[in-house]
Amino acid sequence: MRWPCDNTFVRDLGWLGVRVDPVPVRAPELLALDDGLAVELGLDPEELRSPEGVAVLAGNAIADGCEPIAQAYAGHQFGHLSPMLGDGRAHLLGEVVDTHGRRRDIALKGSGRTPFSRGGDGRAALGPVLREVLVSEFMHAVGVPTTRALAAVATGEQVLRERPLPGAVLTRVAASHLRIGTLVLVASQGSREQLAAVVEHARARHHPDVPPRDPMALLSAVVERQAALVAQWMSLGFIHGVMNTDNMTLSGETIDYGPCAFLDAYDPETFFSSVDTGGRYRYSAQPTMATWGLARLAECLIPLAEGEADDLVTQAQERLEAFTPAYEQHRLDLLRRKLGLSRAVAEDTGLVEDLLQVAAAEALDFTGLFRDLARVLREEPTPTLDRIQDLPRWQIWQDRWRTRLHGEGKDPAASAAIMDETNPVHIPRNHLVEEALAVAHTGNLAPFEQLLEALRSPFDEREEWGRYAEPADPDFTRGYITYCGT
Numbered sequence: 001m002r003w004p005c006d007n008t009f010v011r012d013l014g015w016l017g018v019r020v021d022p023v024p025v026r027a028p029e030l031l032a033l034d035d036g037l038a039v040e041l042g043l044d045p046e047e048l049r050s051p052e053g054v055a056v057l058a059g060n061a062i063a064d065g066c067e068p069i070a071q072a073y074a075g076h077q078f079g080h081l082s083p084m085l086g087d088g089r090a091h092l093l094g095e096v097v098d099t100h101g102r103r104r105d106i107a108l109k110g111s112g113r114t115p116f117s118r119g120g121d122g123r124a125a126l127g128p129v130l131r132e133v134l135v136s137e138f139m140h141a142v143g144v145p146t147t148r149a150l151a152a153v154a155t156g157e158q159v160l161r162e163r164p165l166p167g168a169v170l171t172r173v174a175a176s177h178l179r180i181g182t183l184v185l186v187a188s189q190g191s192r193e194q195l196a197a198v199v200e201h202a203r204a205r206h207h208p209d210v211p212p213r214d215p216m217a218l219l220s221a222v223v224e225r226q227a228a229l230v231a232q233w234m235s236l237g238f239i240h241g242v243m244n245t246d247n248m249t250l251s252g253e254t255i256d257y258g259p260c261a262f263l264d265a266y267d268p269e270t271f272f273s274s275v276d277t278g279g280r281y282r283y284s285a286q287p288t289m290a291t292w293g294l295a296r297l298a299e300c301l302i303p304l305a306e307g308e309a310d311d312l313v314t315q316a317q318e319r320l321e322a323f324t325p326a327y328e329q330h331r332l333d334l335l336r337r338k339l340g341l342s343r344a345v346a347e348d349t350g351l352v353e354d355l356l357q358v359a360a361a362e363a364l365d366f367t368g369l370f371r372d373l374a375r376v377l378r379e380e381p382t383p384t385l386d387r388i389q390d391l392p393r394w395q396i397w398q399d400r401w402r403t404r405l406h407g408e409g410k411d412p413a414a415s416a417a418i419m420d421e422t423n424p425v426h427i428p429r430n431h432l433v434e435e436a437l438a439v440a441h442t443g444n445l446a447p448f449e450q451l452l453e454a455l456r457s458p459f460d461e462r463e464e465w466g467r468y469a470e471p472a473d474p475d476f477t478r479g480y481i482t483y484c485g486t
C-alpha cells in the first residue's frame with residue numbers, strides 16, 4: 001500500500017524527533033473508519049478496510065511513503081515545566097496534502113513504546129480512543145478547529161491500567177502536531193538556528209500571512225487563533241481539562257481529548273478531571289489558562305526578535321494582552337448568534353450575562369437552554385426552560401430578548417431557524433459517552449456507532465435520537481470524574 005506522503009517535518013526538522021516504527025499488535029480489528037475523511041486525505045477507504053490497510057492503521061505495517069517519527073516536545077503540566085515529554089505512545093506516519101490543498105499530519109496514537117515513553121507502555125485503552133473519536137468528530141461537525149479521528153483499531157491485546165482493559169490504536173489527523181511545548185523544548189535545549197527553523201516551519205505551515213522572521217507577528221497570530229478557539233469551546237460548554245502547553249497547538253486546533261467533558265447544568269466553576277485537583281482548568285478559567293500558555297510561547301519567541309530586551313518584553317506583553325479583547329469579541333459574537341441576533345448592540349453583553357446568571361441560578365442544562373430558546377419563538381414545548389422557578393426574572397429577560405429580536409426586524413421563525421443551525425441539539429453528553437464506552441467494553445459497538453452518527457449531525461433533531469438531547473441525571477454529573485487519556 002502506498003500513501004501520497006510528503007514528509008516535510010522529517011525532511012526539515014527530523015532532528016526534532018526519533019525515527020522509530022510503531023510496535024506491532026497481536027490481532028488488529030478495525031472498529032471505526034471515517035470514509036469521507038479518508039477520501040479527503042487522498043486515501044482509499046476500501047483499501048484501508050482491507051487486511052493490509054488495517055495492518056497499517058494498527059502499526060503492524062508501514063505504508064510506502066510513510067516515515068514514522070516520534071516527535072520530541074516539552075510542556076508545562078499544571079504550571080510546572082516538564083523539560084522533555086515527546087510522543088511516548090504516538091508515531092507521526094507522514095503528511096499528505098488533502099483535497100482542499102491543506103497539509104495534514106497522519107499519526108497513530110497508542111502505537112507502542114518510543115524513546116520518549118519513560119515508564120509508560122506506549123499503549124492506549126479502547127475507552128479513551130473511542131472517546132477521542134466521538135468528541136473530535138463532534139467538534140469538527142460544529143465547526144471547531146480540531147484534530148480528527150480517521151480510524152480506531154482494536155489491538156487484541158490488553159493494557160494494564162487500574163485493571164486490564166482492551167487496547168486500541170487511534171489514527172489521528174491534524175494540521176500538525178506542533179505544540180507550544182515543541183517550541184519550549186527547542187528554545188530551552190536547541191540552538192537559535194534550530195529555534196528559528198521550527199518557528200519558520202510553523203509560520204509557513206499555519207500562518208502563511210505572517211511575514212517570515214517576525215516572531216512577534218507570529219505570536220499575535222497564535223494568540224488570535226487560540227482566542228477564537230477558546231471562545232468556541234466556551235460557547236459549547238466544552239471543558240478541555242488539560243490545557244498544558246504540550247496540549248496547545250500552534251495551528252489553533254483542539255488537541256488531546258483525554259480528560260475533556262461538557263457542561264451539563266450551567267456552573268462556570270465546573271471541572272471533572274481526576275488530576276486537576278485545584279480546578280486549574282475549570283470551565284471559567286480556560287481563557288486565563290490559554291493566556292498563561294501563550295505567555296510561555298512568547299518566552300520562546302522573544303529571543304528570535306530584533307530589538308532591546310525590555311522593548312521586546314513590552315511588545316510581547318501587549319500582544320498577549322490582545323487575547324482578552326479578541327476572546328471577548330469572539331465569545332460575544334458566538335453568543336449573539338446563539339440568541340438569534342445578527343447585529344451588534346451595546347446592551348448585548350448585559351443580555352448574555354444576565355441569561356447566564358439565570359442559567360446558573362436555576363442550574364439549567366447549558367445545551368438544552370439554547371435549543372429551547374428557538375422553541376420559545378416557535379411556541380413549542382421547552383423542557384429545559386420549564387424548570388425555571390423565578391418566573392418574573394425570566395419574563396423580564398425574555399422581554400428584553402424579544403425586543404432585541406424585534407429590533408432586528410426578523411421574523412421569529414427565521415431567527416429560530418438560524419438558532420437551530422447554531423445551537424447543537426446533540427453534544428457528547430458525558431453520560432452518553434460513558435454509556436457507549438462501557439458497552440463497547442463488552443464487545444458491542446452499536447451504541448458507540450449510533451452516538452457517533454448523531455454527533456456527526458449535531459443540529460439535526462430526530463425522533464430516534466430523542467434521548468441524546470436529554471440532560472444528565474444531576475447525581476451522575478455530581479459524581480463524574482474524567483481521567484487523562486490512559
Ligand SMILES: Nc1ncnc2c1ncn2[C@@H]1O[C@H](COP(=O)(O)OP(=O)(O)OP(=O)(O)O)[C@@H](O)[C@H]1O
Nearest residue numbers: 085086087088089117120121122123256258484485
Ligand atoms: N501509556 C503511555 N506510554 C508512554 N507514554 C505515555 C503514555 N501515556 C501518556 N504518555 C506520554 O505522557 C505525556 C503526556 O500525556 P498526555 O496524556 O497529555 O498525551 P497523549 O494523550 O498521550 O498525547 P496527545 O497530547 O498527543 O494527545 C506525553 O508525552 C505522552 O506521550
